[in-house]
Amino acid sequence: MVALARKTLIYEWRRFLPAMLAVGFAGLLQLLQLALVLGIFGSTSVYITGSSADVWVGYPGTQNVGSGRTIDPDVESRILMDPAVQRVEPYDWVDGDWRGPHETGGISVFVSGIDPSPEGLMFSKALSPSLRARLAEPDAVIVDRSVLGQLGVNIGETATINGHQVTVVGISSGLRALGGVNVLTSLATARQLDGDPSDNGPTYLVAKLHDPEQADAVAARLRGDTAFGPYTTWSARDFARLSVRYWMFDTGAGAGVLFLAGIVFLVGAVITSQTLIAAVNGSMREYATLNALGVGVAALRRVVLEQAFWVGALGLLGAGLLGVLLMLLAHSQDVPVVLNVPAALACIILVMGLAAVSGLAAMRSLRRADPATLLR
Amino acid sequence: MTHPAAASQPATPPALQAIGISKAFLSGKLHTQVLEDFSLRIEAGELTLISGPSGCGKSTLLAILSGLQKVDGGRVLALGSELGQLDLRALERFRLQHTGFVFQGFNLFPALSAFEQVELPLNHMGLSRDEARARARRSLEEVGMAPRMKLRPSELSGGEKQRVAIARALAKEPELLFADEPTSALDAANGQMIIDILHRIAHTHGTTVLCVSHDPRVVVHADRVLAMEDGRILSDRRTHVPTNDSKVT
Structure with a gap:
């Protein structure tokens, strides 16, 4: 032919x-x-995809990671009771107002309060163990490389969040946020930064399972128990999708x-x-x-x-x-x-x-x- | 009205026959009757020439006899098939099996070599690859283009291009070969060569060659010359074959 x-x-x-x-x-x-x-x-789902948690626990109706509400801290024991769960840790989300040492004006920041211990689940894929360990110091924060200019700080410098002084102890990469700036700190520091007295529990609880394949089943099993106040559960994959979908379609x-x-x-x-x-x-x-x-x-x-x-x-x-x-x-x-x-x-x-x-x-x-x- | 003596040559059936055909064109509001109640027989194995001034209807007649155009009225028989009863697909199939065309413009694909130009239509005839290539080579040899069969049209002269176009038609081994002004774009020597080839095809292959031309050189070589004007045959003359001239007007 x-x-x-x-x-x-x-x-x-x-x-x-x-x-x-x-x-x-x-x-x-x-x-x-x-x-x-x-x-x-x-x-918008880097909080989920950058962490090694398999199941997320949060307030019912939460549409994306940034819009969570506090849940009862006792839910943690309920989650731990499930035999499939290996580890549970709280994750605090605090909206903050950043005032840098230089002339940058006020900047809206998303403070992530995480467990700084080496086995911590939150941002385990985005932070090296040594970087993570630096968060154990009081008032220590880590910011992303991409926003250093925006925040007007460098490593070792201090700034204030919600009027509370913090020190930049490390610089991460790949933790850009949408509509604000991510600031990582320890759970203890995050609680001090939270100006709302009604917040008396974690924004989320994140759990690691013995078998990550079970995430959907465990999430379904843990859902619907109201004995500890309102909460719901998602597998990490579902919650990440929910977050991305919210931004893609609802915006x-x-x-x-x-x-x-x-x-x-x-x-x-x-x-x-x-x-x-x-x-x-x-x-x-x-x-x-x-x-x-x-x-x-x-x-x-x-x-x-x-x-x-x-x-x-x-x-x-x-x-x-x-x-x-x-x-x-x-x-x-x-x-x-x-x-x-x-x-x-x-x-x-x-x-x-x-x-x-x-x-x-x-x-x-x-x-x-x-x-x-x-x-x- | 032309009514050629269909009864005078009853021995062999004609290759082509038009019976009382009519054809009109509508350009804008202008209605032009090109052919009206027109009849004609074309005998097999002859080089028949239709000549006449432009606009006399000879190209329309060629288009109708070759199945490229439908008639408004009347019947057209080609190799015993009534073309008017064939649908578009069947007409294409008829042309694929039985007809070859040579046009005034050579209409060769710029991207293809002479050999590929000839092989291309054969691919669609259901021939094997080897058979198609053998036929293409034979056909190019016959028109003397074998040494230049690897060349593209841009590397060929006008006469060579027309010989490739003839080889393309000839390779199909058609019973009917239609040529529309095949020499008008060529100089004297090349034109002569094309006429010789067409004449040889009619006589060695037994192909019915119907040629439309006003080139006087073709007239000399044709077996039969039909002079046409205003949609009518003015004269019907046989040159080589020793039969009586028969006026049909």
């Missing part, structure tokens, strides 16, 4: 280049957008992503289909001749669709290579970008869908390949 589609694509690559670029940039735009959104909104950001994806698709498809249509028109007499010789319209359509496929595949390849480079650049600059398999697949589907739609549009112009027009 003579590979007409591929040979034409190679021989007349200049003609197809705009389509490949359009497809490639559409793919790249979509890829980076998704990676950014996932990175930014993924940071309208998800709609924005979809809207932009639609625009990217539309613009890409318009450019790509126009280029393919021009390519078909350029070979119209040849296609018509083949049809006169009895080569069916269906076979000619396949040629056009195959060209669209290659345009999509090559555009995707370019977008992939450039995307990887840009992601590496973003990582080196602490820009939160995350790409997972479903997101990458979504990009591939979008790009190939774009190419397919353009191919179908170009296929329609084949109707003009009427061999009778060659006899004028």
